[in-house]
Amino acid sequence: MHSLLTIKTISTGQDNMNLKAFTSFSELSIAELDAHQQAGGKIAGVYCIYAPNELIRAAGIVPVSLCGKKQQPIKDAERDLPASLCPLIKSSYGYAITDSCPFFSFSDILIAETTCDGKKKMYELMGKIKPMHLMHLPHTQQGSAPLQYWRDGLEELKQFLTDCSGIEVKEEVLHQQIVLQNKIRHELYNLSLLAADKRSPLTARDMLAVQESKSFTVYPEKYLAQLICLHTELEEHLQEEGLPERNGIRLLLTGCPVGIGSDKVIQIAEELGARVVCMENCSGLKGMTMPVTETGDPYLALAERYLQIPCSCMTPNPNRAKSIKEMVKAFEVDAILDMTWLGCHTYNAESTTLQRTIEEETGLPFLHIETDYSESDEGQLRTRIEALIELAE
Amino acid sequence: MHSLLTIKTISTGQDNMNLKAFTSFSELSIAELDAHQQAGGKIAGVYCIYAPNELIRAAGIVPVSLCGKKQQPIKDAERDLPASLCPLIKSSYGYAITDSCPFFSFSDILIAETTCDGKKKMYELMGKIKPMHLMHLPHTQQGSAPLQYWRDGLEELKQFLTDCSGIEVKEEVLHQQIVLQNKIRHELYNLSLLAADKRSPLTARDMLAVQESKSFTVYPEKYLAQLICLHTELEEHLQEEGLPERNGIRLLLTGCPVGIGSDKVIQIAEELGARVVCMENCSGLKGMTMPVTETGDPYLALAERYLQIPCSCMTPNPNRAKSIKEMVKAFEVDAILDMTWLGCHTYNAESTTLQRTIEEETGLPFLHIETDYSESDEGQLRTRIEALIELAE
Numbered sequence: 121m122h123s124l125l126t127i128k129t130i131s132t133g134q135d136n137m138n139l140k141a142f143t144s145f146s147e148l149s150i151a152e153l154d155a156h157q158q159a160g161g162k163i164a165g166v167y168c169i170y171a172p173n174e175l176i177r178a179a180g181i182v183p184v185s186l187c188g189k190k191q192q193p194i195k196d197a198e199r200d201l202p203a204s205l206c207p208l209i210k211s212s213y214g215y216a217i218t219d220s221c222p223f224f225s226f227s228d229i230l231i232a233e234t235t236c237d238g239k240k241k242m243y244e245l246m247g248k249i250k251p252m253h254l255m256h257l258p259h260t261q262q263g264s265a266p267l268q269y270w271r272d273g274l275e276e277l278k279q280f281l282t283d284c285s286g287i288e289v290k291e292e293v294l295h296q297q298i299v300l301q302n303k304i305r306h307e308l309y310n311l312s313l314l315a316a317d318k319r320s321p322l323t324a325r326d327m328l329a330v331q332e333s334k335s336f337t338v339y340p341e342k343y344l345a346q347l348i349c350l351h352t353e354l355e356e357h358l359q360e361e362g363l364p365e366r367n368g369i370r371l372l373l374t375g376c377p378v379g380i381g382s383d384k385v386i387q388i389a390e391e392l393g394a395r396v397v398c399m400e401n402c403s404g405l406k407g408m409t410m411p412v413t414e415t416g417d418p419y420l421a422l423a424e425r426y427l428q429i430p431c432s433c434m435t436p437n438p439n440r441a442k443s444i445k446e447m448v449k450a451f452e453v454d455a456i457l458d459m460t461w462l463g464c465h466t467y468n469a470e471s472t473t474l475q476r477t478i479e480e481e482t483g484l485p486f487l488h489i490e491t492d493y494s495e496s497d498e499g500q501l502r503t504r505i506e507a508l509i510e511l512a513e
Numbered sequence: 514m515h516s517l518l519t520i521k522t523i524s525t526g527q528d529n530m531n532l533k534a535f536t537s538f539s540e541l542s543i544a545e546l547d548a549h550q551q552a553g554g555k556i557a558g559v560y561c562i563y564a565p566n567e568l569i570r571a572a573g574i575v576p577v578s579l580c581g582k583k584q585q586p587i588k589d590a591e592r593d594l595p596a597s598l599c600p601l602i603k604s605s606y607g608y609a610i611t612d613s614c615p616f617f618s619f620s621d622i623l624i625a626e627t628t629c630d631g632k633k634k635m636y637e638l639m640g641k642i643k644p645m646h647l648m649h650l651p652h653t654q655q656g657s658a659p660l661q662y663w664r665d666g667l668e669e670l671k672q673f674l675t676d677c678s679g680i681e682v683k684e685e686v687l688h689q690q691i692v693l694q695n696k697i698r699h700e701l702y703n704l705s706l707l708a709a710d711k712r713s714p715l716t717a718r719d720m721l722a723v724q725e726s727k728s729f730t731v732y733p734e735k736y737l738a739q740l741i742c743l744h745t746e747l748e749e750h751l752q753e754e755g756l757p758e759r760n761g762i763r764l765l766l767t768g769c770p771v772g773i774g775s776d777k778v779i780q781i782a783e784e785l786g787a788r789v790v791c792m793e794n795c796s797g798l799k800g801m802t803m804p805v806t807e808t809g810d811p812y813l814a815l816a817e818r819y820l821q822i823p824c825s826c827m828t829p830n831p832n833r834a835k836s837i838k839e840m841v842k843a844f845e846v847d848a849i850l851d852m853t854w855l856g857c858h859t860y861n862a863e864s865t866t867l868q869r870t871i872e873e874e875t876g877l878p879f880l881h882i883e884t885d886y887s888e889s890d891e892g893q894l895r896t897r898i899e900a901l902i903e904l905a906e
Contacts, residue, residue: 202861202883204597234652237630240828241862249654254828256659258647259627265669266649269662276658435633437649465858469634490595 138350139326139343145333146223152338153226156182162285165227166335167212168235169407169429170255172422174297175274177340179281183231185335187221188212189381191493200245205238206461207493208376213242216249223336224250228448229284231277233257236466253280261427261434271423278419279485294418302411304334304344309408311351316397316451318372319363320354324373324386324396331404332379369394369512370414372447374440374474375459375467375488377403382493385459388502394509398451400444401459406430409443432466441472441479442475448482455512457505485511531743538726539616542577545731546619549575554729555678558620559728560605561628562800562822565646565815568667568689569624570733571682572674576624578728580614581605582774583598584886593638598631599854600886601769606635609642616729617643622677624670626650628826629859646673654820654827664816671812687811695804697727697737702801704744709763709790709844712756713747717766717779717789725772754807762787762905765840767833767867768852768860768881770796775886778852781895787902791844793837794852799823825859833863834870841875848905850898851881878904 141148153163164176165186168212191212194207200217215221230252232243243254256273258266278289308331315322315330330350337343357363371389373396378386380452386396400406410428413421430439447453456478460467471488478486487508491497527588534541540874546556558579586607587600594603595612608614625636626648636647649666651659671682701724708715708723710854723743728737750756764782766789771779780791793799803821823832840846849871853860864881871879880901884890 200865202858202864203860204856204861204883234828237826237858238862240652241825241859244829245866254652259633259647265662265665269658272658432634433630435627436637448626462856463597463856465595465598465630465856466634468597469631471595472593473638490597 130405138346138353139322139330141346142333142350143326144393145329146336149336150222150226153182153184153223156338157226157228162228163226164281164284165224165230165250166203167231167239168233168256169402169433170233170235170426171231172277172426173340174294174301174412174418175278175289176281177297178294179278180285180287181229181281182338183335184223184226185332186212186224186227186230187215189379189493191285192386193218193220194493201238201242201474204377204463205242206463207382208461208464209236209238209242211382211417211493213246216246228282230251231255235431236464238463245261251284253277257433258427259433259435261439262436265509267420267423267427270427274419274423291418295414298412298414298418298421299343300340302414303474304340304347305408305411307344307347307351308334309356309405311347312398312405312408313400313450314351314354314358316359318365318367320356320366321357322354323390324389325380325383328378328380328383328386328403331399338465363433366395369509370397370454371395371457371508372398372400372444372451372453372455373404373457373459374400374444375457375471376461376464377401378459379403384495384498385457385489385491385501385505388498389457389505389509390511392502392503392506394455397455398447400440400447402431405447406443409446432464437470441474444474444478445482448484453484455484455508456482457487457508458486460488460490462490462492531746532715532723534739535674535726535743536719536722538722539729540733543615543619543862544728546575546577546616549731550619555621556616556619557674557677558617558623558643560624560632561626562795563626563628563650563819563824564624565667565670565819566733567687567694567805567811567815568671568672568682570690571687572671573678573680574674575617575731576621576728577616578625579605579617579620579727581610581847582886584771585600586611586613587886594631594635597856598635599769599856600775601854601857602629602631602635604775604886608629609639622646622673624648628824629702629857631856644677646670650826651820652826652828654832655829660813660816660820663820664813667816669713669814684811688807691805691807691811691814693733693737695807697733698801698804700737700740700744701727702798703748704740705791705798705801706843707744707747707751709762710751711760712751713759713760714750715747716783717792718776718783719858721771721773721776721792721796724792724801759788761847762902763847764788764850764901765793765837765844765846765848766797766850766852767792767793768850768864769854769857771852772796777888777891778850778882778884778894778898781891782850782898782902785895785899785902787848787898789850790846791840793833793840795822795824798840802839825857825863830863834867834874837867837871838875841877846877848877848901849875849879850901851879853881853883855883855885 162181194210197210197214230276233255412425581604587603590603590607623645805818
């Protein structure tokens with residue numbers, strides 16, 4: 121596997137500082153979070169892309185993603201939670217009760233959401249550790265009543281945020297945050313498209329680091345600037361002559377979120393010579409494809425946009441297949457890998473129908489795998505992913 | 514095990530026709546359902562006690578419980594659904610796709626609800642077979658917004674019901690149904706209390722048949738009359754002198770619903786000499802303890818009552834521990850058996866906290882078991898339930 125750093129060092133003799141910044145973003149952000157808190161600023165721990173960044177920041181609070189991507193704290197979580205819950209929930213809870221996640225320690229408040237049964241019940245326990253606000257998601261994206269219910273919920277969240285920071289949310293500030301987050305989403309999507317170029321030296325794990333860094337960003341303007349910088353550098357790089365092409369099968373990864381630490385399927389796919397060119401999951405581009413309307417009632421605009429996230433918690437969830445089909449075209453995808461965590465009922469139950477729709481409408485091979493954070497099934501995963509790659513060849 | 518039939522035959526020389534009527538209620542109702550449908554009446558298949566009987570009947574529609582309590586159709590369901598879903602969901606779906614449930618065949622419409630992730634996603638598939646209305650439950654019983662959302666949902670259900678039957682729901686008729694269902698709930702609770710008398714010959718499986726019959730009732734007035742008749746007969750019976758007492762440990766069963774066919778834990782407990790004196794689950798008394806307010810806006814009254822059902826889909830769910838503690842007193846309970854189906858995240862996740870609360874506040878031993886519809890774990894269940902009984906002795 122190449123990294124932009126190596127390629128650039130070879131081709132231009134320069135270090136790629138931008139990518140370095142992304143790959144160690146979460147560590148770098150700790151100093152900034154500390155300074156923010158020392159200066160009296162507040163920090164909100166979040167677990168999910170339904171948490172509206174714009175609103176949190178408009179209340180002067182920095183949203184930060186909490187740990188939940190490693191196997192290690194799961195055994196502690198299982199003292200309180202059933203083993204049948206997904207590893208993401210158990211890992212998140214394990215980090216919280218053992219106080220082993222620095223971002224959890226920093227958090228003044230937690231923002232939770234009713235995306236699934238397991239999380240919903242786990243948050244009851246976690247809410248005893250830190251002040252928590254539970255966002256009540258409707259189960260559907262259709263109709264005016266759920267939208268209004270969700271919009272009113274955002275006003276409740278605003279009140280919780282203001283109670284925490286003492287900062288009233290001004291519409292003008294909220295509008296600025298909406299414009300800024302729209303720019304970031306737009307830039308991230310465009311950068312991802314460029315990174316999927318056959319001659320791009322960026323790996324899926326590089327892009328995962330870039331995307332994940334969004335969740336540890338104390339200063340979003342700085343993050344946007346870094347994205348633009350990487351984009352420019354990559355664009356310049358791709359203009360160079362004689363760059364080698366990467367000819368592996370182009371995979372789209374969908375399903376449950378993955379992150380640095382819970383990315384074994386990406387690693388296996390890449391080791392097998394395939395290339396994960398895009399991730400249609402909430403750690404990937406799922407949260408990047410829709411802008412928030414910049415005019416009118418900002419709460420309604422936020423409610424509309426966030427409610428349209430194609431999460432399997434929605435019933436029905438037609439936007440997911442639509443979003444995958446769009447990415448299949450845009451990223452020239454050869455096969456679909458649907459990875460779900462064991463115990464994630466909504467994504468697992470959605471898989472059969474999704475597979476039928478995608479195979480029928482795109483003709484692409486589709487593989488659904490259920491796995492967890494352990495290493496025990498790596499051999500089996502390797503065999504199955506290899507078979508998918510052979511089918512796509 | 515005694516049955517009232519045997520005892521009565523011995524003690525009074527009369528057959529107990531009332532209990533017989535309950536134990537074969539679902540079979541007997543088929544003829545009545547057929548006649549209702551032949552006369553142009555409509556039938557709604559329901560899966561859950563959140564479906565408001567009163568409203569369905571006020572639209573001239575008979576609500577009937579659909580099959581989902583046997584192992585047999587599960588293998589068919591697993592063609593479309595993940596094996597990790599609970600047996601109740603897979604069994605229900607299996608019956609539907611194989612058209613092997615007479616009540617499903619009778620149903621003109623289905624009424625579904627967002628009680629859990631698995632059901633929610635399963636209903637997407639089932640909704641392709643019959644016209645379905647999905648009731649959107651809020652995730653909490655607290656605050657005015659969820660209540661209003663749920664109330665408005667009942668108005669939507671009313672419209673769906675009227676579209677099916679062509680019968681407009683009149684407030685007067687709805688009020689009559691509310692009064693009638695209140696009487697049934699009240700009578701059922703009182704009968705259950707009496708049936709838990711130490712000298713009562715009724716077993717838990719007898720009472721399960723009585724309670725379950727409510728869901729197959731074409732004519733609720735007739736069902737109420739049968740309840741009253743059984744109550745009177747039992748009361749008279751208990752006035753006889755020299756009746757033997759049943760001295761086994763008195764168990765309260767909580768957790769997921771059980772039914773005739775999925776009642777192996779009741780059977781095992783009774784075989785071990787214990788007595789399940791009450792069931793705090795939605796196939797038991799959970800749905801019988803609260804009346805609907807009989808004055809004011811009937812939709813709000815229904816919304817208030819149904820939203821207070823202490824289901825683990827609610828977060829938090831304080832009413833469940835409260836309800837258990839009340840039943841512990843009323844039914845003189847010695848130990849708690851919390852039975853959950855494998856894959857039921859909400860009940861499984863609630864178990865640890867519930868156990869701590871119940872043990873602390875009642876001092877009673879508490880056993881949580883996770884099982885499914887298969888017979889494979891009966892030996893292990895027997896050992897664990899035996900240990901609970903020994904603890905309670």
